[in-house]
Amino acid sequence: MRYTRAFIHTFYETPKEAETPSHIFLLRGSYIYPVAAGIYTLLPLGHRVAEKIKKILREEMDGIEGQEVTMPVVNPAELWKKTKRYYDIGPELFRFHDRKNREFVLAMTHEEVITDVAKQFIKSYRDMPVMLYQIQTKVRDEARPRGGLLRVREFTMKDGYSFHPDFEDLDRYYPRVYNAYLRIFARCGLEAIPIEADTGIMGGTGSHEFMLPSDYGEDRFVTCSHCSYRANTEKAVGEKKVPENLLNENPPPVEEVSTPGITTIAQLMDFFGISREGFLKTVAYEADGKLVIAAIRGDFDISETKLANRLKAVKLELASEETLREKGLYGGFLSPVGLKGKVTVIVDESATLPIPFIAGGNKPDVHLKNVLYGRxxxxxxxxxxxxxxxxxxxxxxxxxTLSIKRGIELGHTFKLGIKYTAEDTMDVQYLDSQGNMQRVVMGCYGIGVERLMAAVVERWHDDAGIIWPVTVAPYQVILIPIGQRDNVLNTAQACYEMLKNRFEVLWDDRNESPGVKFKDADLLGIPLRVVVSQRLLESNSVEIKVRKTGEIFECPVNELVARLESIIKELTPQLEGLPYMEEEQI
Structure with a gap:
């Protein structure tokens, strides 16, 4: 492709709305164009990168016997009502009526549609296992789109769905997808960290996220300094060490203490002269409209995700003062004392030890001493x-010890089990080898294409611009002639004709200064730069620059193809040493 014919319009100022490196450089390099908040056009360069990623996705999914389908973005609402997600999901789900007043949604995921397909065609154990996948548009009314392509409202996703006769067969297949995901990310130049994850609105019996450590990531995950333990903070569990100095199985009876105006833990610590471990922290929530009291030892904080999952609550929010007053309770002075049977009380394991806690008195300006779980x-x-x-x-x-890191979620795999095939949802059954009706078991596996593109830039960039891995770069080589002398231009033309049949080449044929051309080449991030100049032609050579390493060297023109092939081979990500999952590791 000649640069003068390409739709490339770079600029050097940092866009005021861009904060993350990927957002900045994808905008500056004219890879993407913002249409609305969280909605982007992929310009020709961005489209080429996305197509490279899709090709990798297809190859790896086909390699584990996946079969590609295409499902509609517009879904009948009744399918989503069958699984109850129509009601469970909030405003993130686009809902609308057609001209005949029929209800529809714009799919943010396709479990309902693919399960409906499975119900029509999977009738026997002989029809499974089977995995169907697509690369399709998804729509989500994201409340706070941010980071360019990292969090958007419309995006392309590779989502796959596997169907199995039982959980054991799902367990046998799941590592194949897990390992394929590791290969996908490695081929895109990323070292993904698989972690245990919360299943969220997808449901199911287990899941893994594949994380790229990044200061710009919205997710948090933990890693162990000694073993292979990795988990999202919404799922992770650490040891809750016992404060031996506070244990007392036979403390004095509960005692009321007047504490006017003292409500915070810090104030209470000063007042009672005791550490955080000696307090019972109590928080009131409304879970799907029902009041819940959650209690935990004072040196811990409550994970609202864990609490919502335990309660199987779709909507969890802090209880209002009005709601508390209706129950005769007061914020800042809460405790679970005397509340069982009146409201739902859930207690963290840390608060069940024989520790005489300081707790709220359930009335203004009063706290309780010597509060013991069970008594x-x-x-x-x-x-x-x-x-x-x-x-x-x-x-x-x-x-x-556990360390908390920030990361970008690259992909997510779920063991859905029978969440979508159960009798009270889509009711998908098959006839087993003994002639008995059994429930179909499912798995689900997703990767966002644009997010993966942005993640590559987050990982591979410098102050000058993007550093694309050769596997996903829009072009492998950028050819830059310096000056307008006939012999330089003719050699550049000859090199272009020689290279374009072996590589993807962008020929910068603009009448611009070397500085502008080199700056654009670095910004665009094309892996290899080949320069033709009068000085180099005196020795019948060209210059090669490797964008990733910054290495620059001269190469005879007649050896150019072989040298470029050799460098590309060296730059191609290797798949050895990935943390593959064996079936027995499940």
Whole structure:
């Protein structure tokens, strides 16, 4: 492609709305164009990168016996009502009526449609296992689009769905997808970290996220310093060390203490002269409109995701003062004492030890001393609802400490189980080898194309611009003639004709200064730069620059193809050493 014919319009000022490196450089390099908040046009360069990523996705999905389909973005609302997600999902789901007043949604994911397809065609155990995937548009009314392509309202996703006769067959297939995902990210030049994850609105029995560590990531995950434990903070559990100095199985009876105007933990610590571990932190929530009291040891914070999952609540929010007053309760002075049977009480495991806690008095300006679990308060449920903390001891190995990192989610895999095939949802059954009706078991697997593109830029850039891995670069080589002398232009023409049949080449045939051409080449991030100049032609050579390393060297013109092939081979990401999952690791 000649630069003068290409739709490339670079600019050097940082767009005021762009904050992350990928957003800045994709805009500056004319890879993307903003249409509205969270909605982008992929310009020719961006489209080429996206198509490279899609090709990798197709190759890896086909390699695990996936079969490609295309499902509609417009879905009948009744399908989503069958699974109840029509009601469970909030304003993120676009809902509308057609001219005949029929209800529809714009799909943010396609479990409902693909499960409806499976119900029509999967009748026997002989029809499984089968995996169907697509690369299709998704729409989500994101409240706060940000980071360019990292969080958008319309995007392209590779989503795959596998169907199995039982959970054991899903367990056998799941590692194949897991390993294919590791290969996909490696081929895109990324070292993804697989972590245990929360299933969220997708549901199911288990899931993994594939994370790219990044300061600009919205997700947080933990890693162990000693073993292989990795988990999203919404799922992670650390050791809750016992404060031995506070244990007392036979403390004095509960005592009321007047605490006018003292409501914060810091104030209470000063007042009672005791550390955070000695307090019972109590928070009131409304879970799907029902009041819930959650209690935890004072040195921990409550994970609202864990709490919502434990309660199977779609909507969880802090209870209002009005709601508390209706129950005779007061914010800042809450405790679970005397509340079991009146409201739902859920207690973290950390608060069930024989520790005489300081707790709220459930009336203004009063706290309670010597509050003991089991004697003075009870729970409807005891569970882990604590946020993991930096430096917690790893529960898996009991030796390492947990570190919290930020990351970008590259992909997500789910063991859906029978969430969508159950009798009260889509009701998908098949006839087994014994002639009995059984429930179909599902898996689900997703990767966002544009987000993956942005993640590559987040990982591979410098102050000058993007550094594309050769596997996803819009062009592999940019050819730059310096000056307008006939012999330079003729040699550039000859090199272009020689290279274009072996590589993807962008020929910068503009009448611009070397500085402008070199600056654009670095900004665009094309892996290899070949320069033709009068000085170089005196030795019948050209100059090659490797964008990733900055290495520059001269090469005889007649050796150019071989040298470029050799460099591209060296730059191609290798797949050895990936943390593959074996079936017995599930």
């Amino acid at each position: 003075d308060f009870q729970a409807d449920d005891v569970a882990d609802i604590a946020e993991v903390r930096e430096g917690d001891t790893c529960l898996q190995c009991r030796e390492g």
